[in-house]
Amino acid sequence: MVQALERLKETPSQTAGPYVHIGALPNLCGIKGVYEEDLGRTLVGPNTLGRRVVLTGRIFDGTGTPLRDAMVEIWQADASGRFPGREGADPTFAGFGRCATDGQTGIYRFETVKPGRVPFGDGRMMAPHVTFWIVARGINIGLHTRAYFGDEEAANAEDPVLARVELKSRVQSLIAPRSNSEGTHTYLFDIHLQGDKETVFFDV
DSSP: OOOOGGGOOOOOOOOOOTHHHHHHOTTTTTOOSSOSSOTTSOOOOTTOOSOEEEEEEEEEOTTSOBOSSOEEEEEOOOTTSOOTTSTTOOTTOOOEEEEEOOTTTOEEEEEEEOOOOEEOTTSOEEOSEEEEEEEOTTOSSOEEEEEEETTOHHHHHHOTTGGGOSSGGGGGGGEEOEEEETTEEEEEOOEESSSTTOOOOBOO
């Protein structure tokens, strides 16, 4: 017998629970033999071109508590502004990174290169940026955002994506300031899921 249409309901979305680490970062979870190294762990090699930088920070919930079970992925262009697979792209640069936030501190950390400017659809140039994707328990759909570099003021002012943020006071939530630590160019990008400091997220 055919079920009445009024009884059909959408299946609820599943949250990204702890199992996401088992599937995406098995070595981190102590599961050996799946991958020699967890995918996305290493972005740069000894011959990768460009200025080495570190992107680090924490992800805060609405109460200001760091998430200690989140997984973060990044995607970016190489130092010349080309994505992997494109003609002229640096073959030694992965362009994709994945890591879990630390179980004690909630800190994530990526060692990468500072990306070059990337063309926008209408021919304008976007400022150097890194795309972030975040999942964790309680997040039904992964969150997309971007980190722009605090020492790229002129390029940021021309960026067509930043220009589309209606509340200009919120643009600052996408800017990662630089701090020199032990000779390494380190950029701090904290992500706030809710609250007064809420990060701008993109519907993509």
